[in-house]
Amino acid sequence: xxxxxxxxxxxxxxxxxxxxxxxxxxxxxxxxxxxxxxxxxxxxxxxxxxxxxxxxxxxxxxxxxxxxxxxxxxxxxxxxxxxxxxxxxxxxxxxxxxxxxxxxxxxxxxxxxx
Amino acid sequence: xxxxxxxxxxxxxxxxxxxxxxxxxxxxxxxxxxxxxxxxxxxxxxxxxxxxxxxxxxxxxxxxxxxxxxxxxxxxxxxxxxxxxxxxxxxxxxxxxxxxxxxxxxxxxxxxxxx
Numbered sequence: 348x349x350x351x352x353x354x355x356x357x358x359x360x361x362x363x364x365x366x367x368x369x370x371x372x373x374x375x376x377x378x379x380x381x382x383x384x385x386x387x388x389x390x391x392x393x394x395x396x397x398x399x400x401x402x403x404x405x406x407x408x409x410x411x412x413x414x415x416x417x418x419x420x421x422x423x424x425x426x427x428x429x430x431x432x433x434x435x436x437x438x439x440x441x442x443x444x445x446x447x448x449x450x451x452x453x454x455x456x457x458x459x460x461x
Numbered sequence: 462x463x464x465x466x467x468x469x470x471x472x473x474x475x476x477x478x479x480x481x482x483x484x485x486x487x488x489x490x491x492x493x494x495x496x497x498x499x500x501x502x503x504x505x506x507x508x509x510x511x512x513x514x515x516x517x518x519x520x521x522x523x524x525x526x527x528x529x530x531x532x533x534x535x536x537x538x539x540x541x542x543x544x545x546x547x548x549x550x551x552x553x554x555x556x557x558x559x560x561x562x563x564x565x566x567x568x569x570x571x572x573x574x575x576x
Contacts, residue, residue: 351504380564389566389568389569390505390550390566390569392563392564395563403563438504438505440504440505448554449495449507449510450507450564451506451507452497452504452505452506453504454503454504455503455504
């Protein structure tokens, strides 16, 4: 049963520290999405990639967030420096590139910035 | 712009009750429509989808029909179980130009089913 995996599942850090979250998409999927979920804002799309190229990162705070896909099996989301307002659950999802396609979500990384 | 509006929760029902969660959308063109479910501590998973008008998506006793005339995709289930307790998200994908497809979510509806 193919699944999207994310590491770490939980991360507690102090303000100012760098945070790196990793995602392994389902093999064969060429599209990867990063979402952030908070109680106040709900689900927000931060960025997405197609065939490893960034297509849209307009939802991401550019000054501190960066997203990359070093290869087809790994996507990363970095926050540097982290702030308490970044505390949220970060989800990665993968899929193929069609309008009616299902996005498959990972279990999320719960980030707490103190 | 494109958006999804779903009924606010929380919704609390007794086991075997009938469930409706309303969802309406605003989109240009012909979006695909989805319901995702999120169980506590987990990521979202697809519940059902419909890709064109009048299509009915169904899964695990849940149904939703793509109504273009009313721009709606209401989720229904005839008899809910305690295990259906979760947050339900209505969503759409649309072609935002060129070959870009984005998934837009509603804010989610928390459903609690009591025994």
